[in-house]
Amino acid sequence: MTHTYQITGMTCGGCLAKVQKLLTAIPDIQKADISLAEGTADITMLKHIPTTDLQKALADYPKYQLSETHNHTVAMALNDDTEQKTWIQTYKPILLIGAYLLSIAFIAGKSSDGFSIQTTMRVFMGGFFLVFSFFKLLDVQGFADSYAMYDLIAKRIKAWGYVYVFIELSLGILYATNILPKLTNGITLIVMSISLIGVVQSVLNKRQIRCACLGSVFNLPMSTLTIIEDALMIGMSLLILLL
Structure with missing residues (x-):
């Protein structure tokens, strides 16, 4: 599954590489496609990972703030809905x-x-x-x-x-x-x-x-x-x- 998150604080390619490295180090995350221009990250994971766990991975670099987007909210609603039908x-x-x-x-x-x-x-x-x-x-x-x-x-x-x-x-x-x-x-x-x-x-x-x-x-x-x-x-x- 792939979810999209908003990430603020990235200003250059170095920031992008750092955030990508921190996120992909989390177990069960396959890849993180990050857009510096849009300030978003498409994270592909083997199973659902709580947003708080993603935020903890960036905790040592407080200028990088990760939050859920509308896309992520819709995805979670879809998961809940389809699991019951x-x-x-x-x-x-x-x-x-x-x-x-x-x-x-x-x-x-x-x-x-x-x-x-x-x-x-x-x-x-x-x-x-x-x-x-x-x-x-x-x-x-x-x-x-x-x-x-x-x-x-x-x-x-x-x-x-x-x-x-x-x-x-x-x-x-x-x-x-x-x-x-x-x-x-x-x-x-x-x-x-x-x-x-x-x-x-x-x-x-x-x-x-x-x-x-x-x-x-x-x-x-x-x-x-x-x-x-x-x-x-x-x-x-x-x-x-x-x-």
């Missing part, structure tokens, strides 16, 4: 949304002339973006905060999280109305591919952070299901472009 209970909102969207998409794909896979995919993708953007719009700031924890662009430019909400909404409308299909699928392919990279990195690093796909309404942890979700949208947009 089964996999089905945890991801029930996404599974239900997916089932409803698939049902509507297959119904829309049927016609007197047969079955249209293109229409099915277009309706599913339109519904996907409209529904998921709806949940993000309920708390745009909450989504932007969560998205900035793992997305490649949002990490550096937090405003991207706010923009992304309206990109999803626009894509949903474009798919639903079937306007500019090639441009719509091209944008989907690019945007979802960038998002997928951040998701894969977080899952591989076993970071306990909230998945921002449904905004801040549901406390869903990042997992391989998020990878499947993004990869599915990428695959369908690519397939529609090739058909």
Whole structure:
């Protein structure tokens, strides 16, 4: 598991090296990736280590102060929540949304002339973006905060999280109305591919952070299901472009 902490007092590369050495000397800590510019430390540990133990490791150098961040608080909430729920209970909102969207998409794909896979995919993708953007719009700031924890662009430019909400909404409308299909699928392919990279990195690093796909309404942890979700949208947009 990887948790993010705030560290103040670091002013140079020497400070970074000192803090990194002190933290990695703690048993069960695998690595500590420290950002001097952001004043943060992503600490990967074999098991949960209390914040007080991390602070004790820096006690001989009082100018270095370690504290929990919003990311860490969310991670602990996710741990507590998921430990009490089964996999089905945890991801029930996404599974239900997916089932409803698939049902509507297959119904829309049927016609007197047969079955249209293109229409099915277009309706599913339109519904996907409209529904998921709806949940993000309920708390745009909450989504932007969560998205900035793992997305490649949002990490550096937090405003991207706010923009992304309206990109999803626009894509949903474009798919639903079937306007500019090639441009719509091209944008989907690019945007979802960038998002997928951040998701894969977080899952591989076993970071306990909230998945921002449904905004801040549901406390869903990042997992391989998020990878499947993004990869599915990428695959369908690519397939529609090739058909």
